[in-house]
Amino acid sequence: MGRRQTYPTKELSRRSFLVLSAVAGGGLVLGLPNLNASADETSAQTPFEAYLRIAPDSSVTVLSAHVEMGQGIFSGIAALVAEELDADITQMHAVGASGNTRLYNNITMGGTMQETQGSSAMSSSFERYRRAGATARAMLVTAAARTWNVAEEEITVDAGVIAHPSGKSASFGELVEAAVRQPVPSDVKLKDPKDWRYIGSEKLRRLDAKAKSSGRQDYTIDIKLPDMLTAVVAHPPLFGAAVKSFDAAAAKRVKGVVDVVEISHGVAVLGQNMWAAIKGREALVVEWNNDKAEKRGSARLLQEYRDLAARPADALAVSRGDADLAMADAATTLEATYEFPFLAHAPMEPLNAIAHRLGDRLDLWGGFQMPDHYQKIAAKTADLPQDAVKLHVTMAGGAFGRRGTPDAQIVVEAIECAKAIGWRVPVKVQWTREDDITAGRYRPMCVHVLKAGLTQEGKVSAWKHRIVGQSILAGTQYEQYVQGGVDPSLTEGAADTPYGIPHFAVEVSNAKVGVPTLWWRAVGHSHNAYVMETMIDELAAAAGSDPIEFRIGLLAERPRHIQVLNLVAEKANWGKTLSAGRFRGVAVHETYGSVVAQVAEIVVDGDGGFRVDRVVCAIDCGLAVAPDQIRAQMEGGIGFGLGATLHSKITLSDGAVDQTNFDTYEVLRLSGMPKVEVHIVPLTSPSTGAGEASVPPIGPAVANALAAATGRRSRVLPLQPLS
Amino acid sequence: MKLLINEASHEFDADPEMPLLWVLRDLLGLTGTKFGCGAAQCGACTVHVDGVAVRACITTASSVEGQAITTIEGLNGKAAEAVQEAWMRLDVPQCGYCQSGQIMSAVALLTENATPGDADIDAAMDGNLCRCNTYHRIRAGIHEAVRIMER
Numbered sequence: 001m002g003r004r005q006t007y008p009t010k011e012l013s014r015r016s017f018l019v020l021s022a023v024a025g026g027g028l029v030l031g032l033p034n035l036n037a038s039a040d041e042t043s044a045q046t047p048f049e050a051y052l053r054i055a056p057d058s059s060v061t062v063l064s065a066h067v068e069m070g071q072g073i074f075s076g077i078a079a080l081v082a083e084e085l086d087a088d089i090t091q092m093h094a095v096g097a098s099g100n101t102r103l104y105n106n107i108t109m110g111g112t113m114q115e116t117q118g119s120s121a122m123s124s125s126f127e128r129y130r131r132a133g134a135t136a137r138a139m140l141v142t143a144a145a146r147t148w149n150v151a152e153e154e155i156t157v158d159a160g161v162i163a164h165p166s167g168k169s170a171s172f173g174e175l176v177e178a179a180v181r182q183p184v185p186s187d188v189k190l191k192d193p194k195d196w197r198y199i200g201s202e203k204l205r206r207l208d209a210k211a212k213s214s215g216r217q218d219y220t221i222d223i224k225l226p227d228m229l230t231a232v233v234a235h236p237p238l239f240g241a242a243v244k245s246f247d248a249a250a251a252k253r254v255k256g257v258v259d260v261v262e263i264s265h266g267v268a269v270l271g272q273n274m275w276a277a278i279k280g281r282e283a284l285v286v287e288w289n290n291d292k293a294e295k296r297g298s299a300r301l302l303q304e305y306r307d308l309a310a311r312p313a314d315a316l317a318v319s320r321g322d323a324d325l326a327m328a329d330a331a332t333t334l335e336a337t338y339e340f341p342f343l344a345h346a347p348m349e350p351l352n353a354i355a356h357r358l359g360d361r362l363d364l365w366g367g368f369q370m371p372d373h374y375q376k377i378a379a380k381t382a383d384l385p386q387d388a389v390k391l392h393v394t395m396a397g398g399a400f401g402r403r404g405t406p407d408a409q410i411v412v413e414a415i416e417c418a419k420a421i422g423w424r425v426p427v428k429v430q431w432t433r434e435d436d437i438t439a440g441r442y443r444p445m446c447v448h449v450l451k452a453g454l455t456q457e458g459k460v461s462a463w464k465h466r467i468v469g470q471s472i473l474a475g476t477q478y479e480q481y482v483q484g485g486v487d488p489s490l491t492e493g494a495a496d497t498p499y500g501i502p503h504f505a506v507e508v509s510n511a512k513v514g515v516p517t518l519w520w521r522a523v524g525h526s527h528n529a530y531v532m533e534t535m536i537d538e539l540a541a542a543a544g545s546d547p548i549e550f551r552i553g554l555l556a557e558r559p560r561h562i563q564v565l566n567l568v569a570e571k572a573n574w575g576k577t578l579s580a581g582r583f584r585g586v587a588v589h590e591t592y593g594s595v596v597a598q599v600a601e602i603v604v605d606g607d608g609g610f611r612v613d614r615v616v617c618a619i620d621c622g623l624a625v626a627p628d629q630i631r632a633q634m635e636g637g638i639g640f641g642l643g644a645t646l647h648s649k650i651t652l653s654d655g656a657v658d659q660t661n662f663d664t665y666e667v668l669r670l671s672g673m674p675k676v677e678v679h680i681v682p683l684t685s686p687s688t689g690a691g692e693a694s695v696p697p698i699g700p701a702v703a704n705a706l707a708a709a710t711g712r713r714s715r716v717l718p719l720q721p722l723s
Numbered sequence: 724m725k726l727l728i729n730e731a732s733h734e735f736d737a738d739p740e741m742p743l744l745w746v747l748r749d750l751l752g753l754t755g756t757k758f759g760c761g762a763a764q765c766g767a768c769t770v771h772v773d774g775v776a777v778r779a780c781i782t783t784a785s786s787v788e789g790q791a792i793t794t795i796e797g798l799n800g801k802a803a804e805a806v807q808e809a810w811m812r813l814d815v816p817q818c819g820y821c822q823s824g825q826i827m828s829a830v831a832l833l834t835e836n837a838t839p840g841d842a843d844i845d846a847a848m849d850g851n852l853c854r855c856n857t858y859h860r861i862r863a864g865i866h867e868a869v870r871i872m873e874r
């Protein structure tokens with residue numbers, strides 16, 4: 001998200017530790033009031049209410065600061081705890097932790113919020129959860145030593161069994177009650193990496209594979225509370241429109257419809273089940289006030305963006321050297337305009353949330369990427385103090401950025417529905433796919449204009465890049481990151497290019513459009529990588545150089561980029577001639593600290609079509625805690641990025657979204673999925689995340705392969721058919 | 724209305740036009756079958772009706788009276804066991820939300836064709852979207868299930 005900071009490891013461990021000891025000590029040993037920390041704070045039986053809980057049957061449940069939305073973070077965090085606790089991995093479970101900034105703040109993202117984004121969950125968790133595991137282990141050992149009257153040093157812990165050479169042994173569950181009464185050690189020693197059994201192991205598997213292969217995994221949509229009603233909301237057909245009036249008579253006649261209420265975001269139909277609510281919404285008549293609505297269509301917006309790009313920019317994101325002067329001196333210049341559409345996230349589980357108020361307590365369920373922020377907004381909406389709001393962060397059916405909106409709309413809708421019926425019963429707001437596709441929060445539409453110059457010797461000497469798009473962060477809780485009119489989420493991946501270009505400038509013009517935007521997996525990197533990596537490829541061709549050698553020549557101070565490029569070249573047999581009809585392209589990009597290179601191979605058929613047949617992917621993400629999950633993220637991200645590159649777009653006609661469901665908002669299907677081969681650079685440096693880094697390079701790698709096939713450059717996304 | 728689901732008879736009162744998906748989920752509590760699009764575009768709601776994969780979101784409850792309906796909860800048999808074992812072995816799911824539907828489609832495919840080629844897999848599985856894009860492992864999982872069945 002363009003605001004990720006890297007803390008030195010020492011600083012990070014100190015911070016995490018202070019948090020841990022304060023809570024462990026405060027919550028239990030000193031008997032201070034409850035900290036609203038755990039998934040169920042009423043069961044305060046264990047030493048680490050905040051981060052892990054050990055049950056009498058020895059099962060260990062980790063409270064994950066980060067929502068599980070498919071990326072595998074529950075399994076990764078459980079492995080961190082198991083490692084230091086010396087648990088058996090089969091004892092481990094994980095659940096989402098509720099909103100609590102102090103306990104679950106995202107250290108990598110600056111530490112001010114609990115959030116799951118920016119591919120930062122592992123780096124934020126690495127010290128925190130290992131320390132939690134080690135501290136729990138130390139207290140179990142102390143408990144054993146006191147119970148058995150032996151020296152602590154003589155006790156071993158292995159695969160969940162605490163043992164003494166005298167033959168005494170116990171499970172975690174047998175000792176946990178005694179363990180919670182032990183003093184919390186002021187410091188614990190973490191394992192030497194050479195002794196790791198789980199961290200970095202190829203054998204680490206997902207904890208949830210079984211539940212998710214049998215239909216037994218519950219998501220928010222599956223939660224049914226007693227007497228709960230399901231709400232379907234009629235949202236305004238134009239962004240910025242508001243309810244003028246509505247007629248609920250026909251809707252109320254639908255069998256199963258219980259009530260129809262107006263809320264800030266539209267009119268909600270509350271039904272005994274989802275079908276009743278859907279039919280009720282169909283029967284509902286709403287008149288909208290479109291005075292303040294956005295009424296421009298895509299063609300007009302595109303023209304306005306192009307006009308903006310032709311005028312002096314609003315702000316300068318970065319400038320070194322003198323790009324204009326160097327451009328004038330260049331032997332060859334290339335100029336190009338790129339167009340990117342709005343994109344929907346379209347997670348498989350349409351958005352939802354449940355609100356239930358009982359007395360002075362409000363319970364909320366949902367797969368939230370920003371729990372503490374949602375909690376704040378919920379408290380305001382319900383007119384309650386923040387600690388009266390209890391969050392249940394559930395398993396999310398995909399998110400990609402969509403489950404963390406600055407205004408917490410889905411939660412506000414649920415609360416307002418429940419409030420409108422006098423808090424009588426719990427209400428679940430469930431969006432349909434049509435709501436999901438048409439209700440906004442898109443990756444911003446962008447136009448990029450770029451001019452680059454080469455010297456006589458084929459060196460890139462000048463680069464001038466102008467980006468036109470909407471700011472995502474302006475007007476949100478992240479406003480402070482917008483500086484001098486530059487929203488880093490619009491320029492990330494361009495302004496911070498790894499290429500050593502002496503005269504370089506990136507400028508921004510901020511379009512003012514009433515279409516709500518949001519961070520979409522890899523955010524600014526998702527379009528900037530396309531521009532950077534296709535233009536570099538064009539320049540390589542203009543210089544008559546091999547695309548990989550050309551890149552390496554510009555990456556003198558970036559050994560990580562060079563390493564992944566060399567690795568991907570070797571694994572893809574880059575130098576080898578391909579069979580007839582087969583072409584390849586390469587791209588390399590750094591996203592939130594992880595560097596990924598990909599070689600895409602396409603097969604061109606007789607009638608102008610092509611398919612992406614194979615992608616070879618190399619990643620440097622620092623220490624690979626769960627290698628197979630990193631592979632899965634690479635595969636999935638490649639498919640996600642490829643679908644957007646080839647198929648997806650949100651367009652508007654007179655302000656109304658043209659797409660409504662997956663028939664019109666097209667995404668990748670199985671037949672379009674290439675074979676993917678992932679190679680992870682073996683490293684011990686701090687983990688830098690894997691959830692997003694494979695998305696940005698796939699578009700340009702495919703586009704570069706297409707250019708190799710046709711000699712033409714594709715600069716309008718999604719890519720058009722060849723003929 | 725009366726439906727035969729997972730070898731048990733269920734009686735309930737509902738609008739005959741109510742899609743099977745909502746009968747299963749909201750009236751009978753069989754929530755393994757998921758809602759993804761409501762328009763036969765994503766496959767998340769796939770169930771078997773007399774062994775054939777159908778989209779429960781556009782199948783009215785009244786149209787399947789008297790037929791044998793199988794959901795992910797009632798799935799059994801050689802192909803089902805092989806697919807579910809392969810899914811776990813390869814860690815196919817990510818968010819997992821689409822996977823009931825993926826598994827229902829894969830089992831229907833393998834029940835009909837025990838040795839599908841890639842083109843058969845494309846044809847049988849293209850209606851099942853996965854926004855986590857686990858397609859690479861879904862394909863590998865089906866091949867793995869074939870090997871498991873051949874054991």
Ligand code: FES
Nearest residue numbers: 759760761766780
């Ligand atoms: S929910 Fe039935 S096909 Fe999508």
Ligand code: FES
Nearest residue numbers: 818819853854855
């Ligand atoms: S596993 Fe997430 S949608 Fe398929």
